[in-house]
Amino acid sequence: MTGTENGSAQEPKFLIFGKSGWIGGLVGELLNQQGAQFEYGTARLEDRAGVLADIERVKPTHVLNAAGVTGRPNVDWCEDHKIETIRANVIGCLNLADICLQKGLHMTYYGTGCIFHYDDGKFVQGNGVGFKESDTPNFTGSYYSHTKAIVENLLKEFPNVLTLRVRMPIVADMTYPRNFITKIIKYDKVIDIPNSMTVLPELLPLSIEMARRKLTGIMNFTNPGAISHNEILALYKEYVDEEFTWSNFTVEEQAKVIVAPRSNNLLDTDRISGEFPELLGIKESLIKYVFEPAAANKEEVKKAVREMRGR
């Protein structure tokens, strides 16, 4: 896996799985902007012959796996669809990693950091100690997270794989339903817990660079630091709509309106900051990539968000 052919540097060619998905779509847009060579895979991940045919057709140098079951409208779906979740998130993901290994290809996997939870020992909420890449997942409260923790543990053995722990991904469009900010702006009540989060416009380009560098192992793929729900909503109020109000509830009250528990955590970002020292802290990144652009278009954003909230 030298990335060279006949002694000369080979232009990377990316094969992306997850064409119809949020992250897969964004990664394709980015590669397009970069003028990079890429194609989307058409196979289901668990279909070995289909994946091999995609690789034969595209002849990639790098594979980007943004495919997986995330559940609609949310991860609670996985509680009642365990076999489908195992098939995509465990069997499919391992199948692709194994084929890539046999073909000498690097694979970047967009996984999740929602496999950790604050505890009463070393990782107390607010004490600033983040879960490292080497820490063993301690949150399997939802079936989605359970499958993600299993696959991460198995993928560790593959020398060709980079696993990115994505968390609460955020984009600038505050009406996009999968955007973490959209979710908390829309809900009647929100909990207020500091969390590590992934500002996609800043971090997704870095994932492509990591693939080019053929980094492997696990990477906490979040901006440094943690930010709470209330801090984000206060930024929205400051930058976009000074009349915006919200109310909080406790984790116990939240549990009554969801099926499976959700994870809250701080991830350690020494590895990603070592690789990319310019990476912004979570609050600075949110201001630069989300709230300053929103402020520049304040009336339109405010109107769209008010319509979405229906109040």
Ligand SMILES: NC(=O)c1ccc[n+]([C@@H]2O[C@H](COP(=O)([O-])OP(=O)(O)OC[C@H]3O[C@@H](n4cnc5c(N)ncnc54)[C@H](OP(=O)(O)O)[C@@H]3O)[C@@H](O)[C@H]2O)c1
């Ligand atoms: N969005 C989040 O909040 C979040 C947070 C942390 C981590 N992540 C992780 O990031 C990755 C991408 O997430 P996303 O939000 O972009 O997901 P998404 O919007 O739900 O898209 C998932 C993609 O995976 C494809 N897919 C599902 N099962 C497949 C299978 N068995 N074989 C081939 N393709 C399959 C889907 O295609 P079809 O429509 O054809 O099924 C779709 O293109 C996932 O691993 C997810 O766990 C997401």
